[in-house]
Amino acid sequence: MSHAILLISCPDQKGITAAITGFVAQNNGNIVHADQHIDEQSSTFFMRLEWALDAFRIADGDIQNAFSPIAQKFGMTWELSFSKTQSRVAIFVSKHLHCLQDLLIRHKVGQLNCRVELIVSNHPDGGKLAQEFGIAFAEFPVFKENKAEQEARQLELLKKHNIDLIVLARYHQILTSGFIRQYANRIINVHHSFLPAFVGGNPYFQAYQKGVKIIGATSHYVIEELDAGPIIEQDTVRISHRNELKDLILKGEDLEKAVLNRAVRWHLEKKILCYGNKTVVFD
């Protein structure tokens, strides 16, 4: 069944919900999911509205225009999407392939509603997996000297494929701000620590040296500052003195797969709204 989804944020004020749900009701839409949230600190209103289109009186292509007056009245930042439209995804990876493999398997069995168009890597290691799943693989070896040039080539490829979402599934290259700006809130990274603890390289080793009793993993949108973007999802697992570094990695990689998978799924299902450096996740 075909659904429309509205993601909305605006300054909180009286009558917003009534106006939005009234629009759907008056045009004979049947609301399937409705979630809203008011952030008291900033007095901001957030809403995710999903309704069935089968008896809706406005054609898909005309909904954007029909809703615009309401959006304008309340000063909304908003995005309209349709459940039938599949996002086009590129997955970036380096040498650790467990997150890539997990995403590809979940995609294959229908857990991720998208098209995986491309696998991009700075190493050849992911090529075999790409081939097994029948997905194009593009290798861009990146060094200090050729970074600008390789990013330009990557961007060109992404544009060519009309990529909507970039997933960094353990891609061990820091993207330049120029690159990030072109995909604002559309690049999801997984960091193998419980952020903001253990930013940067070798977080499992950092955690092991520190002697923490719980380790974690974090998925987040990428911004210029390293490992500092809006957090989408986190998870943790208990460790003990019996666990050596290799055990931390064994346990942690399962967390990485879990938090990255959930972040990607929620993004594809239009369940995430960013504000400031935080996220609202209507899971």
Add this chain to the structure above:
Amino acid sequence: MSHAILLISCPDQKGITAAITGFVAQNNGNIVHADQHIDEQSSTFFMRLEWALDAFRIADGDIQNAFSPIAQKFGMTWELSFSKTQSRVAIFVSKHLHCLQDLLIRHKVGQLNCRVELIVSNHPDGGKLAQEFGIAFAEFPVFKENKAEQEARQLELLKKHNIDLIVLARYHQILTSGFIRQYANRIINVHHSFLPAFVGGNPYFQAYQKGVKIIGATSHYVIEELDAGPIIEQDTVRISHRNELKDLILKGEDLEKAVLNRAVRWHLEKKILCYGNKTVVFD
């Protein structure tokens, strides 16, 4: 600040949300929280709506009547309440006092918005704690022979105090269906297992004998069938072969306190809706 809260359930149909939120908007109410859920299996709509009353154009005492036509139109089961009205609570306890003590401390520091009117017990043990917190204590020794009579006396006392909610904080007596019917969906029990596992007596011992690797606790509304009412909240904790029965009890009692406290708080904040033998909890 004074808020009104509507808890609504009805058959799902078009225009419900628009009608409800329209009612608030047209009367100049400012929505503070709105949660809704549609149970697809039974096609039932659930909503919790909370709005600020400071500029609302309808007087508190008239809201019930004003909203009635909408409720009637959609066939709603509904309940209107006000944040400023404190529920009147009776806590039933036997000899294990940890849940009672936890509730009383949380109440004292303001975590539970209610009046604790009474502590009722079939044993004298809770008397001292009641006294420390300045709450009336009523002892009703219960035996097979006097059960009907004692329940009648308890009900009389509860009526006298206009009790809205009964909390069974490890009360080891099975209430008769006659008693339960008078407080339908207003008696919350804590059971010291992960229901439906280990129904009935000595659940820690049952869990220990079974050799489970995780134990749990459950808070639920009381119905006639033992330990079978709508589940409100559950929590679990990991155990191992190193844990003896006394360790299960030590760990489990902390779970009991946690799940009972959350259930009581959510009930008082009007966040729970029952349907069939399940609950919707808008936490």
Add this chain to the structure above:
Amino acid sequence: MSHAILLISCPDQKGITAAITGFVAQNNGNIVHADQHIDEQSSTFFMRLEWALDAFRIADGDIQNAFSPIAQKFGMTWELSFSKTQSRVAIFVSKHLHCLQDLLIRHKVGQLNCRVELIVSNHPDGGKLAQEFGIAFAEFPVFKENKAEQEARQLELLKKHNIDLIVLARYHQILTSGFIRQYANRIINVHHSFLPAFVGGNPYFQAYQKGVKIIGATSHYVIEELDAGPIIEQDTVRISHRNELKDLILKGEDLEKAVLNRAVRWHLEKKILCYGNKTVVFD
């Protein structure tokens, strides 16, 4: 590096640990891991001892005989194994392939120290996966009428391959007691519920109907009584009223993979001891 591993249980008495560790020390063994546990209820002693063999004065093949007098003195049930010896594993599966796939991937990247010799199924579905990983696939369609005959053929095949461990990775056939007895404590099953809740068929549906707030999965050794064998590992995840049956399955399948993987790994690393209907897991 080559290690020897002793798994021991016996009635608790003075001097056991000293005798065992003395045996290793006197023969110049270097203890790498030592875990012991005393079950107070039954007054039973359990130990897992792992020591490096590089400077050990007794040849691998002679350790069994050399240790026997100590074992006899204390009335031990015991098992000697060597880290370099890989167990031979058969995985049984029906139509749900997520656990099989997870095990095969973990095996491929070196997380499971064993040889996966066979994949056995009552359906053809797992064949493609078996082929991808280069493992023999044996299909035995099972009906009421041919069950005895098919089990006999399965047993013959298992014997031919010298199978040490059978993993039921969502194998939806109940094994006969005759079959089970031949692999006592060597058949690991995953059940998709938090046992002992929701024994038998369709546990996700049972959990959904019951309205629990947490679901679980359990791995256990198989005994004659259905879903009642010694529990090895359990895990749980929180759900809410927002989760439909398909969401319970989505969340639960990840639990199944986790608890089955851990059980198999611990079994292969000789970390599990059974007593009565419980397990000691020296993880």
Add this chain to the structure above:
Amino acid sequence: MSHAILLISCPDQKGITAAITGFVAQNNGNIVHADQHIDEQSSTFFMRLEWALDAFRIADGDIQNAFSPIAQKFGMTWELSFSKTQSRVAIFVSKHLHCLQDLLIRHKVGQLNCRVELIVSNHPDGGKLAQEFGIAFAEFPVFKENKAEQEARQLELLKKHNIDLIVLARYHQILTSGFIRQYANRIINVHHSFLPAFVGGNPYFQAYQKGVKIIGATSHYVIEELDAGPIIEQDTVRISHRNELKDLILKGEDLEKAVLNRAVRWHLEKKILCYGNKTVVFD
């Protein structure tokens, strides 16, 4: 029943366990608990041994001397204690009293095997609670100018009461290194974040601003560097965008109580060994 407990650490070498358990066996001791661990990175051996003294052939007062030769041979750092000896504890607190209250209740019902000798505070707030539990309360208002003087007076009081363990139950004063040195590995603090994230003041506010999806609490031994001492225990709880700062505090305070209680209990039961800046916890 009277038990002896040995906590041992030393460079790993052959024959340690045999020597230690041989000592107990030869003198007719019955081992009740034995845990050992080898840290591979530093090649360090750790052991906790607990044995029953009822038939032990060495008098309590002579065990220290009798074991010394073994300790010397293996270069052990070691500590002998007896289950019947109760540690003498001082609890430091400021204005947040939930951790203090939780410890006092657990102590009262027998969960903490110690004597709570003193409650020390820089504010008068805890006085009433101290009185309710019949424990001496000492107020030391601390300002920049009188800090050295007040610490000297506190130390004098602690010495007078022969305090073995100091528990900082939300004591919002930074102790000087002079103070800390006198109670090395005998001061336990609770920090209301998942360390090393959110060191210093207002960790709940820091977590709220950062938009994390999970918050935590940490108990640790105090060293000179702020919030950086060996971590004993941590726990985490999931939050969402729906949780305001006050909800983080509500959830987090329950974590604080849990991790502080466990750390104090394990310390009192001699289950913790420090090495470098980490802990081994034989729970």
